[in-house]
Amino acid sequence: PIDDILVSQYFLDNKNGLNNLPEKQAKFEIKFFGLVGKKSDNAIKNIIIEGPNGYDFKIRSQIFNPTNDEVYIGDWEIASTSVLKKTLTIPIGTSIKPGQFLTYSYQSSWFTDVAEQIELRDETGTIIDETPIINDLNNDFSSWQRVYDGFDTNTSDDWTFETSSAGSTNGKLVIEEAEEVVLVTVSTEKSNYIFGETATISGTVSKQVFVEQPTFSQETIDVIISGPNYYDTLTLYPDLNLEYEIPLKLQKVLGIYDGVYDVSVSYSSGTAQTEFSVGDEVIETTQKEAGALVISTDKESYIPGETAIIFAETSDIIEFEGLKFTVTNPGGIQIFDGTLFPSIGGVNTGVRGGDFNQYEDAQFITNLFMDTISPSYGIHTISAEYGTQTATATFDLNEDVKEDVLISLTTDKEVYGIGETVKISGRLNNLFLDTLDLEVLQTQTFALDFDPSRIVKDLTSVRLAGDSTFNYEFKIPNNENSFGGYRVTVSKDVGAATTKFFVVENPDEYEVLFIETISVTTDKTIYDIGDTLKILGRVG
Template sequence: MVVQMRYWKTYFIASFLVLVLIGQSYTVMGQTISIADHVIINEVETNPPGDDSKLISQWVELYNPTSNPVNIGGWSIGATTGLRHYYTIPSGTIIQSQQFLLYTYGPLWFPYTGAVVQLKDSNATIVDETPPLTDQTDDTNSWQRMYDGYDTGSQTDWVFKVGSPGSSNGKPSGATTSGQVDISVATDKTSYNFGDTVNISGQVSNLVNSVNGYPQQVNLVVSEPNGFHKTFTLYPTNNLQFSATIKLDEVLGFQEGTYSISATYGDVHTSTVFSLGAVQFVPPEQNAPVTISVATDKPTYTISQPITLQGNVSKIIPLKAVTYKVYDPNKSLISQGSIFPDSQGKFSSFNPYQQHLSNSGITINSVNPTYGIYTLVAKYGDTTTTTSFSVFPEAIQNSAISLSTDKQVYAPGDTVVISGSTTVHGLQNVGLSPSMQIVQTFTPVISQCGLKCGGISVNTMDIKTFVNLDADNTFTYKLSLAATSGSLGNYRVTVSIPTGKAETNFVVVENPSNYNATTSNLPFSIKTDKTLYSLGDPIIISGQILNPTSIATQNAGLNVKIDVFNSTGGYLISGGSFINNIFVPKSAPLYYYAFPNSNGQFQTSQTLQRGIYHPGSYTLKATYGELAARTQFSVYDSLGTASQGTIITSTDKKVYGVGEAVNLNGTISGLTGTSSYTLTLTKPDGGIISTPLQINNGFFSWSWTIPSTATAGSSQIIGTDRKSVVTINPSANLYGIYRITISSEYARAELFFQVSQNPQQTTEISPIAVQSDKTEYMSTDVVKVSGQVSKHYGANHNLF
């Protein structure tokens, strides 16, 4: 890389062009100084500070001492020793009269010792070359001609001193520009207070060299009658100006009074004054630190759904982007990127020009996906923040049409976003767009009649319309609720196509944050005993009807039907249904029935069967006459890996042998409340080991070595020959299924592993394990045989 450079300050070569024009001729004591009549190498830095094998920092300064511009395009610069790299100057490059051009190339353009640097024209004819140059100091000193363009052909033309890339090396001794030299100096104000900064500036009429040939310095002296004295020395710039600053602090010796500033340049002198008062310095307010907030557009996703990152920064840092990284539940980096905030500090990974594509946000790789809690870390400047989201397996839509709302509870004035999809293609092309009906089924304003009429209230909203299908067979409809009490109540949405229909419900209340279906005065409600279950767990579904239809017995009258929907809004399909815990074999949508008592309360207990239910989110829709209510719950699989929203943990294997170490690792979600965690190991024989779990930055680990033997005691008996004595070591049986429980007052997770006699033959936990209490017995002992059936295998299997 070669760059022409305009300005050099710290002697680390940056990539820009130096153009310095100086047009002066010199005479000393009536004699003409020997100045070259061609473009020359004026200064060379072969060993600048830093590692020259990695940095492009060596440089060469060319100078045109002639009175005419010269075309140096196609010329080359290089050394006759070392790596002998030559740089060719770009075609059309012109060096003006009295102009400096600076070039850098490399790394290792020149050797540190014996470097003979040559300048060749386009015909490879040597135009100029240096004597052998050696520089082993690794600093800012350079080899340079004694004066600009000075050329007698002798080694003494060159001196080694502090570099001046892109500017003059100095003038011959005694040479000045013609005319009288003038100097001026001033301050930005005439009076100051303690804590202020004095800005001193000035200008000279032309440049002067000292008697030894070096540029003349400006001497500034700041003084005060009580003895304060401070001296500055500085060089005028190429535009003949100079400047300096002084901080007026008492710790630096300043006190109230009048101060003079005298400036001397060669034999020329000038001065100015300023006064310092007693007003104390008040430090400026500190800028507030930059803050950043970040979130995803939803808390949970299926594997095919795009994930949109959005957030805000409190202050814009110029040319600074928000960087983010996404880690899967195993803490592996799976995605990263950067987003620039807009002028209001907002940022989003959503691209409005790609909204028709599935990759308009962050997506999770669908090949060998990892389900659980993902962590997103965002950084802006020195500020870092995190958020998390969950990924569940995508449920298969088995129904012809699905339907859902973005929330279940709204306030007056909110916008309800209704969305869904259909598996039937081409409906819109034949004029069969899905029809939608939105009905207000209950309103507290007229609830008096509604309750007297068996819970069926008069409809105050009845919207009938059609929805447009997008290219992927999905649809969205937005309903703006009136910001009045008339919009309070229950609503039912129905979408129909020729091959089926789907329903969903939502509620509008005064304060959604305080809404609780179990304590609501609405005519119909439903709930579950928990919101998170493991496959195989029992689930208790219950609810309340404020004005149930009169019934004589539990099995007569109007019952409550409970349908189960997957995360896409489709019916959950089963190979059979459990109706009141009676298995009915058939392939149909799964549903349950419950019968309300005379107080309108109903309840049913079911089991989340493995093979029917899978990890993910589910919705229960209960209907009673014209009334409907909904609730949701989630299911996870704890067999092998515990992932219950806030705790994610797993063992390194599922099946072990005796003597092996069980290694467990996991993480606690940042959303979990601060608490202590306890790990409990339950053995097949009922024994328990409990220990506190150490959490470090949200991560934890635990290890336990399975004993090789567990001797319960030894006995000696007489052998069958009536002579020998046989020693029996009845070791306790270690084989079977072990349960690990991690718990606190906020969260709980379980997982299992198995200890087997033949761990190499299987990698999965057996659904059933049988063991005896000991491995060796005497003839009069009682053998105790016990076993375990994993509860996740299903509650309706019998043990034979």
């Protein structure tokens, strides 16, 4: 007979003649790569191999220990949970060393081809790990196996059905840790100097860095100062507060000439630049600032159903780089994320994160709808990252408090002058309609030569937003016939609401009367014979 250790490799190398072999030679293996230990250690089985039709198999299992400690697995079990429920018990006293594989064989037909689930149990019967429910009706050299050795997210996605890798690893999942960026700043206490002064160049680094080759030592801060016929390099170390400072005497005898001087600072992977000018008199220069990112929203607070516009600006556009951002609710739970790319020709594009609209001066922009199903009221935080630039912003989501009336209606002011714009806003409470009818009607006039045909009237429909709010702007005609009182009516079959405003000659001096009254006056108190007497009145 074929040696048990080599049988799997033998069959894999002789696939075409597999079903022609004697039944007693048809031996296959089932392979486990297990992270053994306590249940919380998430034991993992890597490969399950099925055999060909009509054969009496001898199935073997293999356990792998990827931990750094030797683990005792005596009296543990490898068990089928299907109809057969065949269970192998590992001999007492068995242990597995770090990185070691142990292989076990058991009875024929250990596992079934349909609806099988295999468990690895410790000596107390606690399930250390288990496979998902699996099927294999192909009867070829395919197998169920872990995507990577030791990879376990407790989902069926951890497993894949493909050509067997029995006798070898499925590979290791390599997780690369992102290198922490070192941030460097540099500045001078002013941007312009005159000869004889001392320029102080100072800055900070974000962390202390050490180098290991050729010998272990602290990383140095390298400073380059260049200007008209001037070039100098300086080396120093950050102090205990991660700060540094360089005094530079600005004297002609030291080779300093009129002009602008550039300062470049590097420390590990971080760099920064600035500049200053020197002369007999102050020369205005523009300080070069490090890349800065600003993110904001169009409003400070919202209610459910509204849409927030998130926009960001940066001082340095990074080619092929996207701005990554997240939005977290007051409980610290991430509710939204996206990646935005700079606008091209005023049109914003991106891969995900909402709809994109044009917004003045913003290189990045997107929309965020305020959830109406399960809103989280309170302060939300937007965190953005663009290269080494970072920024945060906040906005407040407030509870939607509706008035105890069918329709809310208001204007931005009570008194206007001719030519002004009346901003009308309102809301349909506790109902939803697509539109409402809106009428602006002049109900009073101050003109003596009253002509009904000149009454101001505007009739339109307003579309309601997702939260049943509406807005409308009415432009008051710029002529004397527009003086008087106005009534705004919003209505539909469900009901109506009204409000009033006034158009007068001196709106800042006009006093609105809130009681029913009648007033009368004349345009003057003294007249000459032949003058025209104008009598003016008002019903409050």
